[in-house]
Amino acid sequence: MTDFATHLHSLGIELPDLPAPAYSYVPFSRHGDTLYLSGQISRNAAGDILEGRVGEDASIEDGIYAAEVATINLLARIQQAIGLDNVAQILKLNVWVNSTDEFIQQPLVADGASQLLEKVFGEAGKHARTALPTHTLPQGALVELDAVVAIK
Template sequence: MSLIVENLEKLGLKLPDAVLPVANYVPCNLSNGVLYVSGQLPKTENGFITGQLGKNVSIEDGKKAAEICVLHALSQVKKNISDLAKIKKCIKITVLVNSASDFDQHSIVANGASDLLVSLLGENGKHARSAFGVSSLPFGCAVEVEFMFEIG
């Protein structure tokens, strides 16, 4: 059992089914040992987590949305390379936060994704990161996160 799977179980988390792309792109693209994972949205069994931070979504709910994006990314990795143990490390994430123009806590929201990656991968979960606000996201989602993983 991989470290990621063990830690998912310890945290009581389950991977959702991998979501199919809604346009002309692929969920993952492997090149020279780096797996690029397309932006993942916070979809739950009840639908997407929607809204704007600083308007109608709390920072805690934004962090939770970012965590859900991590779970979706790992589902895509598992579907595309079959084994989460092949993830050597997380290289970088980019976190887009649907936010009001005066919202300035993007990095706090992004910590939801970053903290979960470290909880799942340990030191190999530490990554470079960009986090910034946008005026809208697909389906009105509160957060979108894209990932780069080293595969070996």
């Protein structure tokens, strides 16, 4: 095992094999030393989408877990694109939370993603972030996120 594979294993993370996008876009694009990652939804390794709306049929804890699952997919895309060991810094993370009008704790849900990135990359995992509510996400997903990454 490489050092990064060992580190992920110690965190209990197994990266899934993600399929190619089903629509007209690429899962990532690179410009110079910057990697742009397309949105990753809360789809677990078995292929099941974690669905719902926080404040309606999903709890804050469900949302945090969904953010972690989406982050694991993001890590898998980074691995496909450049390899996790080539990440210099997670620059920006955008997190959309499928939630009701009354739910206002999107940053708390997004912390599931932010904290996991910091566990994986340490200081290089700290990032600027936007956490936004939305009334729906693709395929009914609970969380979707994307990122911008600086490459070593």
